[in-house]
Amino acid sequence: MNYDRFLNERIAAVPPSGIRRFFDLAANMKDTISLGVGEPDFKTPYSIRSVAVDSILDGETQYTANRGLLELRQEISIYLSGRYHISYDPNTQILVTIGASEAIDLALRAMLSPGDEVLVPEPSYVSYSPGVIFAGGTPIGVETLEKDEFRLKAENLEKVITPRTKLLILPYPNNPTGGIMEKSDLEAVADVVRRHDLFVISDEIYSELMYDGRTHVSFASIPDMYDRTLTINGFSKSFAMTGWRVGYACGAAEIIGIMNKIHQYSIMCAPRQGQVAAAAALRSGRENNYEEVSRMRDSYDRRRRLMVHAFREMGLHCFEPFGAFYVFPSIRSTGLSSEEFCSRLLKEKSIAAVPGTAFGPCGEGNIRCCYATAIDKLNIALDRMADFVASCR
Amino acid sequence: MTKLETSLLDLLKEDCRLPLEKLSAMTGATMEEVAATIDDLEKRRVILRYAPMINWDLTDRERVEAIIEVRVTPQRDMGFDAIARRIYCFDEVKSVFLMSGSYDLLVLVEARTLKELAGFVSGKLSPLENVTGTSTSFVLKRYKEEGVIFDSGESDHRLVISP
Numbered sequence: 001m002n003y004d005r006f007l008n009e010r011i012a013a014v015p016p017s018g019i020r021r022f023f024d025l026a027a028n029m030k031d032t033i034s035l036g037v038g039e040p041d042f043k044t045p046y047s048i049r050s051v052a053v054d055s056i057l058d059g060e061t062q063y064t065a066n067r068g069l070l071e072l073r074q075e076i077s078i079y080l081s082g083r084y085h086i087s088y089d090p091n092t093q094i095l096v097t098i099g100a101s102e103a104i105d106l107a108l109r110a111m112l113s114p115g116d117e118v119l120v121p122e123p124s125y126v127s128y129s130p131g132v133i134f135a136g137g138t139p140i141g142v143e144t145l146e147k148d149e150f151r152l153k154a155e156n157l158e159k160v161i162t163p164r165t166k167l168l169i170l171p172y173p174n175n176p177t178g179g180i181m182e183k184s185d186l187e188a189v190a191d192v193v194r195r196h197d198l199f200v201i202s203d204e205i206y207s208e209l210m211y212d213g214r215t216h217v218s219f220a221s222i223p224d225m226y227d228r229t230l231t232i233n234g235f236s237k238s239f240a241m242t243g244w245r246v247g248y249a250c251g252a253a254e255i256i257g258i259m260n261k262i263h264q265y266s267i268m269c270a271p272r273q274g275q276v277a278a279a280a281a282l283r284s285g286r287e288n289n290y291e292e293v294s295r296m297r298d299s300y301d302r303r304r305r306l307m308v309h310a311f312r313e314m315g316l317h318c319f320e321p322f323g324a325f326y327v328f329p330s331i332r333s334t335g336l337s338s339e340e341f342c343s344r345l346l347k348e349k350s351i352a353a354v355p356g357t358a359f360g361p362c363g364e365g366n367i368r369c370c371y372a373t374a375i376d377k378l379n380i381a382l383d384r385m386a387d388f389v390a391s392c393r
Numbered sequence: 394m395t396k397l398e399t400s401l402l403d404l405l406k407e408d409c410r411l412p413l414e415k416l417s418a419m420t421g422a423t424m425e426e427v428a429a430t431i432d433d434l435e436k437r438r439v440i441l442r443y444a445p446m447i448n449w450d451l452t453d454r455e456r457v458e459a460i461i462e463v464r465v466t467p468q469r470d471m472g473f474d475a476i477a478r479r480i481y482c483f484d485e486v487k488s489v490f491l492m493s494g495s496y497d498l499l500v501l502v503e504a505r506t507l508k509e510l511a512g513f514v515s516g517k518l519s520p521l522e523n524v525t526g527t528s529t530s531f532v533l534k535r536y537k538e539e540g541v542i543f544d545s546g547e548s549d550h551r552l553v554i555s556p
Binding site: 017019022023026027032034036037038039041125126127175298299302303305306308309310352354358375376379 | 400403404407408411415418419420421549551552553554555556
């Protein structure tokens with residue numbers, strides 16, 4: 001039977017993620033060391049897990065409020081205010097979602113009308129552009145360059161703005177590049193946003209993972225940007241809670257209200273135990289000055305330095321990433337395309353990495369390598385990669 | 394403790410075979426600084442030795458381990474230190490701890506056979522002056538030591554590739 005007639009044309013036309021092909025290839029290979037993961041190698045701290053187990057044993061198995069447990073929203077409010085100096089009302093301005101991914105999807109669906117254009121810096125996380133299309137909008141890529149350390153430059157942003165431009169997605173610290181935006185970078189972007197009357201979806205899921213003494217600045221904390229920003233964050237990366245699927249969106253009550261309308265009809269609420277665990281993560285973090293987060297960050301930082309050092313030793317050009325847990329080296333000197341490099345690396349050396357092109361066309365010439373892997377495995381992977389790079393020359 | 398010292402201890406605790414070059418890359422210090430810091434940690438006896446953790450159950454070496462709770466009478470001016478020293482000097486003794494609670498010293502011992510270990514308790518440990526009682530428990534199975542789980546296989550449940 002031909003199902004074309006029954007499928008949504010717009011959605012069916014979106015190509016599958018570039019990561020998918022590599023997943024299928026790598027999943028079938030034995031003894032592969034993967035640098036292609038996008039999540040922490042830590043387990044959720046035991047104290048957080050045990051709170052969720054207690055909640056299950058105590059019979060807390062019901063729906064929560066659509067917007068999420070009030071206790072969690074209150075903790076989120078305290079966290080954002082204390083950590084990033086942005087203040088949100090737990091009753092009207094915070095929505096707890098199934099990971100930051102749902103928050104992004106809801107935001108796009110709540111704000112886009114057909115034909116609206118959304119500026120998406122590239123390279124960036126794979127779901128933004130498809131999400132824009134699913135919501136009826138048109139994604140417009142904004143190139144970021146290695147020479148700028150993959151920061152979003154105001155002049156490049158300005159070049160692609162049209163009268164139809166409505167939203168800007170601001171994904172920093174960035175997956176896949178590890179690039180960050182410092183306050184002055186954000187201020188330059190804010191000026192463009194103000195002048196062109198844009199609204200910003202700021203995906204700050206890696207906000208806790210910044211290194212070398214740098215700290216995250218929330219876009220909503222830049223003067224005049226609070227009313228123009230939807231802040232999205234979650235627990236997956238900072239607290240090693242990917243499988244719990246808990247994220248949140250914070251912003252104007254009017255926008256959160258519309259997002260909640262979609263959320264309540266389609267989702268009802270994020271899973272209760274994930275919310276209970278998330279509240280415990282923030283509560284204990286507040287009490288012990290985010291000790292667990294610091295411990296994990298220190299560990300990532302050592303491996304970040306190790307990986308950057310190793311790539312430079314191999315002769316691969318590699319800017320120093322100060323955020324997230326990815327390194328995005330250039331493999332141009334090998335003469336291979338990103339796809340060829342990753343395919344051959346997987347087949348010949350059993351090392352999985354992700355071609356930069358999976359994150360947008362301007363990722364060509366780079367590969368994404370995640371350093372959230374045990375040091376012994378990381379060293380083996382980097383040694384094998386060095387052999388491979390040498391064999392390409 | 395400096396940040397460099399703490400970082401080096403964290404790294405060496407996990408893998409003491411990491412070469413200077415990698416330790417230097419990971420800490421951001423020069424190789425000379427790393428070498429000097431490790432040297433200093435050794436001199437100050439913060440680092441005592443570099444030894445592998447071995448799963449003896451997978452070898453053909455026969456060995457029996459026991460944990461002995463020892464009650465002692467502390468000595469004037471010496472407290473528990475003198476008797477602890479007498480005990481830790483025996484080759485069979487792997488670890489000795491002074492404890493709070495219902496007994497005084499916790500002694501971990503290792504011998505080749507049960508008979509040898511029984512001989513140690515009855516012939517060497519119990520007769521010591523100031524030892525007033527012992528309670529011996531044999532180790533049946535080792536599950537986790539120094540943060541390493543002995544009987545688990547691969548525990549990375551992550552997808553090989555994810556966005």
